[in-house]
Amino acid sequence: MSSSIQTSPLIPAPGPLPASLQFTDEGRLQHLLTIEGLSHALITEILDTAESFASMNAKSVKKVPLLRGKTVVNLFFEASTRTRTTFELAAKRLSADVLNINISTSATVKGESLLDTLRNLEAMYVDMFVVRHQASGAAHFIARHVASHVAVLNAGDGRHAHPTQALLDMFTIRRHKGDFSALRVAIVGDILHSRVARSQIHALNILNTGEIRVIAPQSLLPAHVESLGVHVYNDIRAGLRDVDVVIMLRLQRERMEAGLLPSEHEFFQLYGLTQERLALANPGCLVMHPGPANRGVEIDSRVADGPQSVILEQVTYGIAVRMAVMSMIMGGGLTQ
């Protein structure tokens, strides 16, 4: 994946991104940086714990005292509304105190280095950094340099990983479809630039999904994508046939500017998810999207709002899944 690593003036170019960095010497999960390296049993335990948190919505007080006295810092170097707010709500429902720091408008603009920012926050006795950064490897870099009492949770780094998004997608699929080994799952769109797709593919593989397909034009596929254990389709009609879950990815406008695609309109003509194309999939096929969806670019509004869409459920479950990950990492009892 080294070809996809971007550099940033804030962070030195990362070396390899070892999944082992997430575990203590005793095999306990201390950071969540990537899906790679997690066991089937550990992912199942996270999803089971999230199931308990999801049932909390029946309470008049939607809060548990698990992380009372802990401080979680949302460290966002890249704009995000949905992810930041669901992390914030998750932490607050665990009774943690939450600090939101939007770095693009903060200290680093004044020339403070990332490490100085980290040291200052550590000196305030915080317990967890939730990190979103445009550079691949940023969360690993922070995990490598952070004080030992601080946990790091990757909320999306460059093109590399977005583990909690993949976990909430697995949670959504499991709730509707149960056993992964019987499922065909298709991921459609800009696979090349998508940290979400990468994390989803790892998670689906670990959960022994029957078949994983990626559907995209060749210009939006990473080289050797087959080595990730997926079947490649350039034609959406062939790719959607008989699938049980279709995950649409967000197409970013910058890609058109970079000349990888002719136009949004043409992309929709070739790869947009319409009712008529969805009918090629199995009946009851779930329609998913990590959001925010570009209506009329990768997905037709009638499909996004249709009966097979679980896009808003994904948002709801994102809170429970993030509560599970935060409490399991900070609780200190989890081994794999």
Place this chain on the structure above:
Amino acid sequence: MSEDIQAVLDRMAEALKQRLSARGTPDPVMIGIHTGGVWVAQALHRRLGLSQPLGMLDISFYRDDFSRIGMHPQVKPSSLPFSVDDRHIVLVDDVLFTGRTIRAALNEIFDFGRPASVTLAVLVERDGRELPMEAQVVGQHLSLRPDQQVKLRGPDPLRLEIANLKGQP
């Protein structure tokens, strides 16, 4: 244990019935605490013929030792298939020891709403309270040494197991 658990449960059900009718609350809702407490509650629920389905609590998210020993594996969802507001509640557990589990369960119940009253019924109580929690209905009292542990095994058949803690002679 010398006495048959089914006989103890019969006696508990009878004591509960008397207590509830004396207090004018004949149709309470019952909540068992995972895992042993749910088994005891199922047995009492059947014997009392309560109209509301049984509620279940997993108090893992309310424990006071979370920061020391972390998340309990296999947390089960709590499900209270009724509103607790203004209801009379019978809370059921297998063993009453330090009182910390009951403290956690009460906190969780109050996050669902404001019950009219809570009555505590336990199959076994033993000495060693660390909080001011007492049960109103007790199946039996066991005198155990601090290094002994009592655990309810089940669900079928239910039986009590008394063991010496690890590392003790």
